[in-house]
Amino acid sequence: MSSLKPKEIDFNEQWSIVLGTVRSVISMGRFGHTNKATWQERFFDIYYLCVATPDSHAERLYEETKKFLEDHCKSMKKEISESDQNMLSIYVKYWTEYKTGSDWLNILYAYLNTHYVRKRQTNDLDNSYPPFECNSDTNDAPLVEIGEMALDCWTRIIIEPVKERLVKLLLEQIHLDRICECVNQTTIKGVIMSFVDVCQHKKVNALELYEKSFENRLLQATGEYYREEGNRCLTKHDCIQYMKKILLLIDDEEFRSRKFLNPTSYSKVYNECLQRLVCDHFDTLKSECNELIIKEDLDALNNMYKLLKPTHIGINYMVEKLQDHISRIGHEKIQSLKGENLSTLFVETLLELHTKYMNVIKETFVSDPEFVSSLDKACATIVNMKYGNRLSAKAPELLAHYCDSLLRKSSKAASDSEIEEKLLSSITIFKYLDDKDYFQRFYQKMLARRLINQQSISIDAEEFMVTKLKQICGYEFTGKLARMFQDIKVSDDLNIEFLEYLKSELSSTAHNQTMTGLIGLDFNIYVLQANSWPVSQPTTNTFILPNLLEKPLQMFEAFYGKKYSGRKLCWMYNLSNAEIRMTHLDRSYFVTMGTYQMAILLQFNEHQQLTINEIEEATKLNIKELEKQIISLIDAKFLLAETSNLASNSIISVNFDYKNKRTKFKVPLLPPKEASHDSESSQRAVEEDRKFYLQAVIVRIMKARKKLKHNSLIEEVITQSKQRFLPSIHIIKKCIEILIDKQYLERSSNDEYSYIA
Template sequence: MSLKPRKVDFDATWTTLLETVKGVVTCAKVDRATWNDRFSDVYALCVACPDPLSDRLYTETKKFLENHVSTLFQKVQGNGEENCLSTYHKHWEEYSKGSGYLNQLYGYLNTTYIKKQKYTDADLSYGGISTDTADQLLEIGELALDTWKRLMIEPLKETLLKLILNEVARDRVGELVNQTVVHGVINSFVNVQEYKRKHPLMLYEELLETPYKLETGAHYRQEAAKLKDEHSCSDYMEKVITRLDNEDFRSRKFLHPSSYNKITHECQQRMVADHLQFLHGECKDMVKQERRRDLSNMYKLLKPIHGGLGVLIQEVEGHIKQTGLEAVKSLKGDNVPGQFVESMLEVHQKYTELIQGVFHSDQQFVGALDKACAAAINFKQSAKHLCKSPEMLSKYCDNLLKKSSKGVSESEMDDKLSNCITVFKYLDDKDVFQRFYSRMLAKRLIYGQSASMDAEEAMINKLKQACGYEFTNKLHRMFTDVSISTSLNKEFLDFIQSKENVELGVNFSIMVLQAGAWPIGQSNLPSFSIPQELEKSVQMFEAFYNVKYSGRKLTWLHNFCSAELKFNHLKRPYFVTMGSFQMAILLLFNSSDILTFHDIRENTNLPEKELIKQLQTLIDTKIVSTEGEVTSCSCISLNLGYTNKRTKFKITTAIQKDSSQEVEQTHNAVEEDRKMYLQAAIVRIMKARKILKHAMLIQEVISQSRARFAPSVPMIKKCIESLIDKSYLERTANSSDEYSYIA
């Protein structure tokens, strides 16, 4: 074949080409040689000289296609309405495939003649040109589809729509329907405009989707009313879910994917959104009775509806809150902290599992669980009462971490500590918990009561993850002091051994604690004269420490010290651990079996009130005795007939027992800490902002403090006034509710 342009007889060439075109469009057999020759004919017509014949070829091809589609239209109409869909589908399948082949045959015409006259993407996007401009030429494949649309679909659209909707209605009642035919006919509305760059689905949406959606909505409006009248809410939900699943499957059988969600949404609107009041009215009983299947169905139906879940979420939150309050209100007995934590964990675990299983861990329901648990855990009898939860949680942790908690494996301990953090995260007053926890940790470390130092450290690390390093800074320093003290004791022992002719006479160990890290008050320490047996040890340690750390001052906290005495005055020896004040009293009985209150006070130098308390403890344990109550005139005698089943035991010191006074002191300390924290926050904010309105300042302070505690507005106002008095802030001249930073 020569590529050189030549003179061509159009009529003769077109007559030959037309036979092949008819064969291609009807999907008849066309030999490869014939195909190649006709391809050459198209090329020859497009490059003919003296003038190309492309325009005439396009016109004749368009005329043929119009005649061919008109003939097919007559055949579809002639087969009767009952066979209309199947006949249409048969001819469409053939025609659409043939038009694709025809587009290939006219490839050169499309490339050289039609595409050059087409608008570019830039023209369409920015030139304000419509894609449906009448004078724009279409490629031959596009022309074939456009012809089908004009001469087949447009005249038949009402008939086709009616027949399609009838077939869908039959499918809804379970009758057999030719799915391939219905889907194929519907798909033709899409395929016939696929070539369009803008709005290729417009014909499909206008011709089928919109009326299909309206018909579906009307059908399910009636269906919902019928089901609601005949069934309970539980059965109604089951049947609605079945209908929705069936309709979704039906959409996938017949419709274009772009319609799936639209049809499903229409069904949901008619069967769920239109009956929200009915469904919401049943939520309360379902939640109260925890009917999991019904709740799962309710969630499934309400989730896609805008604002549908609100009532269900409120009911779930209210139910969990009520359950939590009932669990913590009626706590009685010895182990109230344990009951409190375990009851709340049980509630939390139960409803976490319910939210995971029924509501698929939906964040809105997880948020409802968090709010409900926080409300129950931070519950107060009244505004005047303090919340007991931080104190109870710290006591639970204390009981867990003490040596008394026997039979708990390492993994169980870790699980229990993690559970403590679960409750801790819901506390509003985390600073109160910190105060109680640090005080109890101090006692465990000082008196060696910790079951496991690894567990202690693990708990502090969990608290640090929950609240940050600042929250646990002092707790870490307490641990550091304990380890440093261990090293100090070894160094002190080496120091004693290096001295010639120095014998302490007792086993002596010491703990050196940083004043700022430990929650131990150094004010109001009782006066005390240490026994002669310990004077040398104390002097030697002070000498050793002053050499090692010059400039540091040691303050001895004898009320926290303990000692082990061996009783040799009884029938059998006893090893008794006690506080240093009790030890000092009992050592006096080495020289006499009976001592007056005055003698004991003179030798120990203890205040009268403290001495009475310590003597009463010894009398209660029957190691010493006196007649009547202990007074300043009492005579104290050693009980030489004392017996005990255990040869090794401990006398609990008074300071190790929690008292209401200590609890009150802790709360007072927290109150003072809060004032300082709020003042620091206010200064920090004002330093950055310079000028700020009162309401904005209050809001920012609350925002910064929320992670630690929930501050009250009156307390913030007092702190602002205090800072104004200290000349950190001042009210601006323009407004009384605006502050400026002046420090």
């Protein structure tokens, strides 16, 4: 093994040996092959030159190497410059061997790089800010490692003088590739990447040479080419064909970029193509957009989306036009709806529209959020449209009726999964409602009827719907609905306890008797919290309960009074039902009817005919309610009247010829003509509820904030209320004035409110 101890070295003799290896390495064997032993010897030769005594030859070695590389580059430059058609091929050939050779040379000179170049670089950095000013005549370039110096020589001596010719030839070759001529991909890629690789050692502006010398020229040429190509295509094709054509052109150019260019150029070339082929012709695309949406030409719209989405122009125009189109189609469909089952038609039409355009957006616009948002806005516009002079949209009521039809028992029984799926679909429409509190009011009334009349298809389905509403609007929105279910469950327990109470009170031995055996009839009670149910007892109606029911009610009141002292029961006869058996006909019928209807029919157990005055005296119903109930029984053909116009002396008799195919059925409690009145009363109730809700929101905000500007208060009220409804500014101002009158708030200076209470 050679000794590493420094020694005297004859530089000229040693350099001539090193030079032969350097020449072989930098030219990749064209001047002789370097074996492993020779490589190892040259490595030590360079080491000894650097550590030679009495003086190191490192600086001279560096300079001689630099001179050799410069001379070598000049010789290659001469050959490259003199070439004509083969210039790119010759350039790539020399560059490839020179680049590889410079990498190996840098390894061979590792000791010089480490112990001479880097130390000098460190010293130069330390002396950048000398403590004393001095005049320096040295103007030498900073030292760099041998590999970097080799690349610098290539840049200065070869690239700079011939780059104009190189770039011109490159652009010509790329143009030939665009017009489908055969070109040498490897050569073009090699020349272009040399502009990048030759500056790889730079820490700042490493791509400056590539960008300034080649990329800028390429982008300019690309823009000019596609400007002409776009104009030519537009004269030959219509808009739809033009979009297909330029998509192919853009795809081809993207592929070409990946064949030839540095990755940093991909997006720049792509954007240049879009600018010339799409943005420059946006007016043409814009003029065709609306027609394509109306015709629903999905392929063409998909192409337009692909072209406009990446541009600075964007897809806003397409989004607006699609939203307008969906809104127009939706309004036309809703306004054309007719028929008895309007609620089902309304919801199913909206869901069909929503599903259709959601699929269009998914397949044509790849579920772009902007188009999804446009569908949401369009559906919200359709759902919340107010027709005629209505104070609110019809949608909340129709949606509530649709849910009622799903959750009410009917002959068309559906599976639980089908019901849940349809309820989930109805939630889609519910989300678009502005007046969710209107829906709540209608839904609550219909839920109350289903629960009271035992018409719910299943409690699980009912609770599923309420859970979904709670997820969207919160507990406050569904609190009363939840308490209604709780009342039904508590009432079931009360009825069981009441039966046990009856057994203990009426019989000490017969513990297995039923309710019918104990009090003569099957008796079921619902105890409802007054504030949770949308029901009320008629204030103008008096009623004498049939003797048959007096004792059971008195016994229940006694039982309830013992269980809950201090609570008062208020009987809702107008909501109660009874099932009676008719035995006066040729066959028995079991009929479910209202309490008032039952009381009227029971009067005919002892009489075959009665006047209206006599019935009124026996039941104590006011004449208006009595006539309504009698008419419902006449319409059901249980009773007969001598004249169509009822008067106080009109005679009512039993219809002994009544026949029905069904032996068990129900007489409607609410005649259809009252439905519109019910809707109007619900809307009035909601309007009143809104005022109280807004007052509570205002107080809650002001209690937390203490002081607030008028506009800020309005904004916060709208923000907190929009989950239930969108309040008008006029109503908010009115509620603020009410709270000022009630001394919850006071108006201070500078349009500001303060909390008082």
